[in-house]
Amino acid sequence: MIYLPGHDQPDLAPSRHGSEMSETLVKKHSERAERRISVTVAARLRRLAPLLVAAAMLNSCQTVMDQSYQPSVSPSANPQIVSEVQKNDPRAQMGAREHPRILASYGGEYKDAKTERLVARIAGALTSVSENPQQSYRITILNSPSINAFALPGGYLYVTRGLLALANDASEVAAVLSHEMAHVTANHGIERQKREEAEVIASRVVAEVLSSDLAGKQALARGKLRLAAFSRQQELQADEIGIRTLGQAGYDPYAAARFLNAMEDYSRFMSANSDADQSLDFLSSHPSTPQRIDLAKAHAREFGEEGKVGDNGRAYYLNGIDGLLYGDSPEEGYVRGQTFLHGGLGIRFDVPPDFRIDNKVEAVMATGPGDIAIRFDGVADTQNQNLTNYISSGWVTGLDPSSIKPITVNGMPAATARASADRWDFDVTVIRDRTQIFRFLTAVPKGNIAQLNQTANVLRSSFRHMTPEEAASLKPLRVRVVTVKPGDTITTLAARMMGTDRKLDLFKLINAMPTGASIAVGDKVKIIAE
Numbered sequence: 001m002i003y004l005p006g007h008d009q010p011d012l013a014p015s016r017h018g019s020e021m022s023e024t025l026v027k028k029h030s031e032r033a034e035r036r037i038s039v040t041v042a043a044r045l046r047r048l049a050p051l052l053v054a055a056a057m058l059n060s061c062q063t064v065m066d067q068s069y070q071p072s073v074s075p076s077a078n079p080q081i082v083s084e085v086q087k088n089d090p091r092a093q094m095g096a097r098e099h100p101r102i103l104a105s106y107g108g109e110y111k112d113a114k115t116e117r118l119v120a121r122i123a124g125a126l127t128s129v130s131e132n133p134q135q136s137y138r139i140t141i142l143n144s145p146s147i148n149a150f151a152l153p154g155g156y157l158y159v160t161r162g163l164l165a166l167a168n169d170a171s172e173v174a175a176v177l178s179h180e181m182a183h184v185t186a187n188h189g190i191e192r193q194k195r196e197e198a199e200v201i202a203s204r205v206v207a208e209v210l211s212s213d214l215a216g217k218q219a220l221a222r223g224k225l226r227l228a229a230f231s232r233q234q235e236l237q238a239d240e241i242g243i244r245t246l247g248q249a250g251y252d253p254y255a256a257a258r259f260l261n262a263m264e265d266y267s268r269f270m271s272a273n274s275d276a277d278q279s280l281d282f283l284s285s286h287p288s289t290p291q292r293i294d295l296a297k298a299h300a301r302e303f304g305e306e307g308k309v310g311d312n313g314r315a316y317y318l319n320g321i322d323g324l325l326y327g328d329s330p331e332e333g334y335v336r337g338q339t340f341l342h343g344g345l346g347i348r349f350d351v352p353p354d355f356r357i358d359n360k361v362e363a364v365m366a367t368g369p370g371d372i373a374i375r376f377d378g379v380a381d382t383q384n385q386n387l388t389n390y391i392s393s394g395w396v397t398g399l400d401p402s403s404i405k406p407i408t409v410n411g412m413p414a415a416t417a418r419a420s421a422d423r424w425d426f427d428v429t430v431i432r433d434r435t436q437i438f439r440f441l442t443a444v445p446k447g448n449i450a451q452l453n454q455t456a457n458v459l460r461s462s463f464r465h466m467t468p469e470e471a472a473s474l475k476p477l478r479v480r481v482v483t484v485k486p487g488d489t490i491t492t493l494a495a496r497m498m499g500t501d502r503k504l505d506l507f508k509l510i511n512a513m514p515t516g517a518s519i520a521v522g523d524k525v526k527i528i529a530e
Contacts, residue, residue, distance in 0.1 A: 182239075
């Protein structure tokens with residue numbers, strides 16, 4: 001977490017929150033899980049996720065108003081600074097209350113000293129010329145591949161590492177941060193909080209009238225999504241203030257419009273991936289329109305002609321993100337083709353051919369031909385429960401008790417069962433590994449028992465411990481900044497990309513290369529590699 005107290009130097013002492021996010025598959029985070037219930041992932045998962053998450057089979061989600069996340073925020077090693085920020089400031093207290101929930105929804109804090117210094121440098125330049133230079137900011141880089149940034153009252157600013165990977169220079173990140181700072185200085189969050197309190201009351205009424213806890217949860221989840229965005233008027237006001245701050249700080253004021261275009265390009269790229277989840281991305285809560293981009297350019301013209309005013313800070317920016325984690329984090333495991341691997345948990349499994357895996361904070365989801373769906377997650381178990389009793393303990397609805405039977409999966413105790421709900425048949429498999437119970441839930445359209453058996457058998461037979469050699473060789477993907485050499489072309493550089501089957505498209509996207517773009521020897525470009 002980066003702390004910017006007015007003009008002081010940033011305190012880069014590590015936060016105590018990041019380590020809490022490491023048990024991703026074993027300790028699920030309720031708010032993001034609830035958000036998934038009402039906004040499912042993608043075209044195909046939109047049909048299947050209610051089946052796998054809400055229709056039941058897993059009744060362990062908590063309400064989005066769960067009070068288990070207590071505000072124990074300590075972003076700085078300097079207690080004097082923290083106490084001064086929190087002192088008699090209800091806005092900072094509001095931000096502190098929500099901060100742990102933000103961390104839970106976005107995979108925790110991303111800690112990297114070089115990247116923190118980069119963001120601190122950008123934010124510090126903006127703070128000195130902002131409308132309220134005395135406002136202190138607590139900037140957290142979130143450990144999420146989503147493309148997002150947002151603000152909470154009291155100066156809590158958030159930017160994801162996914163956004164940093166997409167941006168191509170410092171001015172683009174400065175444009176995003178100045179926009180979010182403008183929401184803080186304009187007190188937009190206070191207005192939103194008042195609306196949210198009204199929404200909470202309404203959702204409680206829904207729960208009481210319908211006598212359904214699930215109905216209340218879903219109503220509240222929908223309300224939170226509606227309230228996640230500021231009003232259009234507030235967004236346009238933040239654009240104007242942010243671009244003015246951007247230009248006064250000496251950055252390229254046209255970067256705001258440029259990066260809005262880049263994020264729209266990213267959104268189109270991800271929409272071609274039917275399993276991609278965009279519910280936590282910038283454009284889901286910051287709607288971008290041609291009119292908004294035109295207005296951004298109009299505000300920028302007040303500083304001069306495009307290309308002739310402001311610094312973009314590209315050189316030091318690329319140096320600052322070289323080595324940035326990209327895509328899946330080690331805490332959440334990795335997807336490699338048809339295989340999911342988690343070095344920390346020491347486990348791996350395969351999905352059948354033609355299945356696509358989507359690795360999320362709360363679970364691993366996979367979809368295959370014929371509307372077959374898989375969900376995999378894990379829960380802590382220190383009681384050493386009997387697994388056949390665990391399956392029948394109430395978290396599976398539509399369960400056929402006569403189908404429960406104990407088995408062994410590659411030397412680990414396990415149990416299986418069958419269930420039915422609506423138009424679907426399910427296989428439920430639970431496997432114990434030390435103090436964890438891992439759970440597979442496989443769903444097929446009712447009557448397709450052969451497909452259900454085949455899919456569940458692949459999961460069970462392939463689930464095993466990783467070897468030490470496998471765990472040691474498992475490396476995350478990172479942003480690598482390379483220099484164009486003689487003989488390099490866009491095609492040859494794109495061929496070096498890892499983690500995607502659309503290498504050329506992603507290479508052009510992360511380097512902001514339109515159709516017909518060219519490269520020259522000595523240019524710096526980004527690739528995704530180990």
